[in-house]
Amino acid sequence: MTAKRIDGKAFAAGVRAQVADHVARLKADHGLVPGLAVVLVGEDPASQVYVGAKGKQTVEVGMASFEHRLPAETSEAELLALIDRLNRDPQVHGILVQLPLPPHLNSDLVINALDPAKDVDGFHISNVGRLGTGQKSMVPCTPLGCLMMLRDHLGNLSGMNAVVVGRSNIVGKPMAQLLLGDSCTVTIAHSRTKDLAAVCRGADILVAAVGRPEMITGDFVKPGATVIDVGINRIERDGKTKLVGDVDHASAAEVAGAITPVPGGVGPMTIACLLANTLTACCRANGLPEPQGLTA
Numbered sequence: 001m002t003a004k005r006i007d008g009k010a011f012a013a014g015v016r017a018q019v020a021d022h023v024a025r026l027k028a029d030h031g032l033v034p035g036l037a038v039v040l041v042g043e044d045p046a047s048q049v050y051v052g053a054k055g056k057q058t059v060e061v062g063m064a065s066f067e068h069r070l071p072a073e074t075s076e077a078e079l080l081a082l083i084d085r086l087n088r089d090p091q092v093h094g095i096l097v098q099l100p101l102p103p104h105l106n107s108d109l110v111i112n113a114l115d116p117a118k119d120v121d122g123f124h125i126s127n128v129g130r131l132g133t134g135q136k137s138m139v140p141c142t143p144l145g146c147l148m149m150l151r152d153h154l155g156n157l158s159g160m161n162a163v164v165v166g167r168s169n170i171v172g173k174p175m176a177q178l179l180l181g182d183s184c185t186v187t188i189a190h191s192r193t194k195d196l197a198a199v200c201r202g203a204d205i206l207v208a209a210v211g212r213p214e215m216i217t218g219d220f221v222k223p224g225a226t227v228i229d230v231g232i233n234r235i236e237r238d239g240k241t242k243l244v245g246d247v248d249h250a251s252a253a254e255v256a257g258a259i260t261p262v263p264g265g266v267g268p269m270t271i272a273c274l275l276a277n278t279l280t281a282c283c284r285a286n287g288l289p290e291p292q293g294l295t296a
């Protein structure tokens with residue numbers, strides 16, 4: 001059996017087209033332009049590329065993009081002062097602080113300084129609590145993108161066994177909350193999980209967010225399962241750098257019913273959902289109806 005490929009790149013292009021459509025209407029009907037501010041502290045090359053891609057796609061859907069690139073030695077007070085300005089700026093509807101921050105900055109403190117209504121990453125304590133209690137929130141972009149692809153591929157997720165490998169605050173935990181919200185039976189696995197392969201083989205939906213290149217092989221996969229590979233790992237192979245996921249695509253695709261590729265899977269959906277969240281934040285801030293199908 002060779003798994004169906006879930007094309008995140010194409011799906012993301014569709015989401016961006018929907019966002020662009022709404023943005024055009026906001027502009028025409030209300031004179032509003034949604035704005036996204038991205039804050040990057042330090043010069044991590046991978047983050048630079050990612051922030052560049054976000055800025056470009058933000059402008060492509062008709063939104064305003066504000067980039068703040070700060071030196072690695074920026075103090076906490078300076079960063080908090082910038083966040084305070086962005087919180088009060090009516091042209092800014094979404095704020096993203098690129099993680100990880102340099103070690104001298106307390107990321108919890110910084111994230112919780114954001115206006116929760118502008119927290120398009122959904123990392124603020126108030127959005128985390130709202131997601132956990134089923135209240136309207138900003139939903140983290142990567143898990144939201146995964147959920148959209150799962151719903152599109154499987155329809156109703158109710159009663160399915162879902163295993164999420166990874167328990168980070170930015171991927172694993174919110175992913176598990178969203179799957180629970182769609183009435184899956186959810187298991188969260190991590191580095192202390194006993195017999196991980198056996199746990200994973202119980203999954204109708206397997207989400208890998210481990211940060212270990214190609215760790216999840218075909219023998220972790222239940223025949224016919226839907227596999228979502230969140231991992232983004234840059235590795236050296238045959239003298240070249242290559243982007244691979246946390247799933248060993250070749251062996252997993254032999255067993256799975258459907259699988260997302262890396263690149264071209266979850267990554268592009270993350271950025272598309274960031275734009276969708278910025279649009280949602282702009283609508284909420286102005287008391288306008290929210291776009292349908294672009295939130296959890």
Ligand SMILES: NC(=O)C1=CN([C@@H]2O[C@H](COP(=O)(O)OP(=O)(O)OC[C@H]3O[C@@H](n4cnc5c(N)ncnc54)[C@H](OP(=O)(O)O)[C@@H]3O)[C@@H](O)[C@H]2O)C=CC1
Pocket residue numbers: 142165166167168169170171172189190191192193196209210211212230231232233246266267270
């Ligand atoms: N496509 C996208 O848009 C995005 C991709 N990513 C990628 O997703 C992956 C995960 O990211 P993130 O959640 O931030 O990573 P973290 O490093 O924060 O978390 C990794 C999780 O995996 C668990 N883990 C590590 N090793 C094992 C193991 N051998 N067996 C079982 N579980 C293990 C850890 O367990 P424990 O808690 O016990 O240590 C931890 O919970 C990375 O590859 C990252 O690059 C991340 C964000 C966005």
Ligand SMILES: Nc1nc(=O)c2c([nH]1)NC[C@@H]1CN(c3ccc(C(=O)N[C@@H](CCC(=O)O)C(=O)O)cc3)C=[N+]21
Pocket residue numbers: 049050096097098099100121141142232243262263264265266267268270271
């Ligand atoms: N506050 C914050 N929010 C984030 O959402 C966030 C973050 N910090 N820090 C870093 C991680 C990582 N991340 C990615 C998003 C898109 C791709 C992506 O589009 N990847 C392309 C490939 C890009 C390439 O070729 O390098 C793909 O998978 O096809 C990758 C990684 C968001 N993150």
